[in-house]
Amino acid sequence: MTLTHLNARGEASMVDVTDKSTTQREAVATGRIFMQPATLEQLVDGELPKGDVLATARIAGIQAAKRTHELIPLCHALMLSKVSVDFDIDRDTSSVGVRVMCRLAAQTGVEMEALTAASVACLTLYDMCKAVDRGMEIGEVRLERKSGGRSGEWQRRHEGEIHADTTADDDEILATPSKRHEAAPGSHQEAIEIRFFAELRERLGVAKLSVLPGQLSSPTLSALKMWVSERVSHPEALDQPRLLCAINHDMVQGDSALNAGDEVALFPPVTGG
Structure with a gap:
């Protein structure tokens, strides 16, 4: 079975998860709303109108998690087994933090449900407090x-960095000397890190790869894709129209030059569910 967010005409379509394994899945998302100190005290004291x-x-957060498929295109309707929404009051920053956990046993993940719940909980906090403070900010x-799922554990380490800890048997293939030419002695080249996201990762059967620039026929994105296609299942997934690519977190189009130590991210144009 080929999974895709695009049909034969390149139009968005919901991923078919029929043949994916049912596993225990969990996601935690957070949000925060900043307000005036006086507003925060009224909230804590139960004095808001x-x-x-x-x-x-x-x-509101729990309801939003259950109805995410009605709000976000291409998300699946999920039978959530647990949704928790918790708050923390931070007087130092005059803010309320929101923490949402969603859990279920299913064939697709619950990241969007957790993120939607956190967003709607923050919006509801704004709505409940706006009579006394219209300058609140959500962030x-x-x-x-x-x-x-096959992508395993993801954990945010600190601001701006995500750590993916995957199961190597399912999701990670690292280039080994038996599969590549060795770098020239003394070259000390840094590897190019290649990461695959969303449905593309499922189709290729790998979360990330590493390659030295000298292993490529040329230091370009097209050569890198060719190198990847020789090492993954379903290499045709790399030929899908409008495949998105980022080099060092900057989106690029067409063929681009690559340098040692670059990080290349590849992902489908539309994701959901």
Whole structure:
């Protein structure tokens, strides 16, 4: 079975997960809303005109998680087994933090459900408090960790860095001397790190690869794709239209030059579910 977010005409379509294994999956997402100190004190003391702010935001977050498929195109309708929404009051930054955990046993992950719940909980906090503070700001909505599925464990280490800890048997193939030419003695080249995301990772059967520039026929993105296609299952996935690519976190189009130590990310144009 070929999984794809695009049909034969290049149009967006929901991923078919029929043949994927059912596994225990969990995701944690967070968000934060910043407000005036006086607003925060009114929230804590239960003095805001709309009533119990945190209880309402908690219910809103849970409801949002359950209805994510109605809000985000291409997400699957999931039977969640657990959704928790917790808050922390931070007087130092005059803010309320939101932490959402979603869990289920299914064929697809719950990252979008956790992120949607965190976002809606923050929006509900804004709605409950806006009568006294319209200058509130929502920010820091992000995935903190996820588990389950072939991609394994993902954990946020610190600001701006995500750590993917995958199962090597399923998701990681590292270039070995038996599969490549050795770098010339004394070259000390840094490897180019290649990472695959979303449905592309599922189709290729690998999360990341490493290659030395000297192993490529030329130091270009097209040569790198050719090198990858010789080492993965379903290499035709690399030929899909509008495949997205980022080099060192910058989006690129067409063929691009590569340097030692670069990080190349490849992912489909549309993701969901």
